[in-house]
Amino acid sequence: MLGPPSTPPLKRRARRLRRGKISRVAVDEMGEVIGFIGGQPEYDGRVWEIHPLVVRPDLQGRGIGRALVTDFEDLVRQRGGITIRLGTDDTEAMTTLSGVDLYPNVWEHVARIRNLRGHPYEFYN
Template identity: 60%
Template sequence: MHIINLGSDAESMIQQAARLLVEGFQEHWPNAWPDMDSALEEVQAFFSTDRIIRVAVDETGLVWGWIGGIQQYDGNVWELHPLVVRSEYRGRGIGKLLVADLQEQVRERGGLTLWLGTDDENQMTSLAGIDLYPDVIEQITNIKNLRCHPYEFYQKCGFVIVGVMPDANGLGKPDIFMAKRVQR
């Protein structure tokens, strides 16, 4: 397996990347990319100078996973969006390799910070299903992972929780903001 840029002419890999979005998010975030049209539109949006799209592929051209980066704040900050790994390859370190690769890509472009939002629409953490407003900071400080929410994966990759947007996806459905410095 190796990680490469996804080119706009690599039709088979583009189709695979789109299919991964539909399949990879359908259980916990079914409205993210509910069909191939929306997923293809998302992949196509990455063929722009202010974006990065990297794919983990094997020697046969099978896409194992992919990651995107979106330039913000004049290139000082980049958003990690999205990250998806083929279900049968999860837990093998591919996601961590993709994150590390994106971090290097951002560093090479002069970026200082990599950030992401990781929604909790299904009460996967202790931040969901409650009113966060009485004491948002206290709730973040005492966050608990109730059902394999990906925020702990990102913590293992060096990200820290820098905030939360209560009710971002509806009442009691927050978006958890995480970030890390990428410059040494």
């Protein structure tokens, strides 16, 4: 099931995100959160960035992320958006990937990533 965050802690987090942004959760039949997608508008709402997209690791590959993205696309379209982008960045030098030319060995750099200052990427591991 997809929808806006519904439990009190998720509602509080969603309120912080709200101001024109999108936040949606996927829950299982027991009401447990199994995925989350958020996004924010850019360029007067014509372009949207997905940030973040998370699916519980043990449930990945089952179409949950796809359903979240499809739902996100529908909401963006309803708001007049015409493009969605998924970006990656480390603009605050919080990991060893910041300021590094990743090419041509992207996966070598990713395999050796270190968290220097509490970057949230560890949350997704």
